[in-house]
Each structure stands twice: as structure tokens, then as C-alpha cells.
Amino acid sequence: MNISTSVFRYRARPDTSRQLHERIVSLAGQRQRFGYRRIHILLRREGLCVNVKRVYRLYRNAGLAVRKRSRKRIGLTERVNCP
Structure with a gap:
């Protein structure tokens, strides 16, 4: 047969997405903003060579989103006209 040995002896790469996914979830839990x-x-900074698009994909698949800041409510006050 004319089949190359690389096809015949294929080895799948180990899945590193699971560890990265867990690390992203833990960082997002610590830093919610x-x-x-x-x-x-x-x-x-931790030494992981990761693409931004991959981080975005895992971030979205985990259902994470930045927590929005709540708006400050200004109390009702009476307006005073200056003379």
C-alpha cells in the first residue's frame, strides 16, 4: 500500500484546553472585573503561551462575562433657587 507511516501511526495531541479552562475560571473568580x-x-505573566482568541473562546464557553458596575443613585433633594 502507498500510505505514509505518519498517517498510519497518528497520535493525538494532549488536550491542554481543560487545564487552561480551569485556570481562566479561577482567575475570573478572583478578579471579577x-x-x-x-x-x-x-x-x-504566568508563562503560558496562549493566543488571545483561544482565551476569548474558552472565556465565552465558560459563560463568563465582566460584572457591570452598579450605578450610583442620587437621593432626591429639593432644588433651591438662588435669589
Whole structure:
């Protein structure tokens, strides 16, 4: 047969997405105001060579989103006209 040995002896690469997914979820839990871009920077500082698009995909698949800040409510006050 004319089949190359690389096809015949294929070995799948180990799945590193699971470990990365767990790390992204833990970072997002610690820093709730951090989005995927800042989490990507933290992962790079830890020494992981990860693409931003991959971090975005895993971030979205985990159902994570940046928590929005609540607006400050201004209490009702009476207006005073200046004389």
C-alpha cells in the first residue's frame, strides 16, 4: 500500500484546553472585573503561551462575562433657587 507511516501511526495531541479552562475560571473568580484581555495578560505573566482568541473562546464557553458596575443613585433633594 502507498500510505505514509505518519498517517498510519497518528497520535493525538494532549488536550491542554481543560487545564487552561480551569485556570481562566479561577482567575475570573478572583478578579471579577477582568475581561478576557486582562486574563490573557495574567496568563502570559504566568508563562503560558496562549493566543488571545483561544482565551476569548474558552472565556465565552465558560459563560463568563465582566460584572457591570452598579450605578450610583442620587437621593432626591429639593432644588433651591438662588435669589
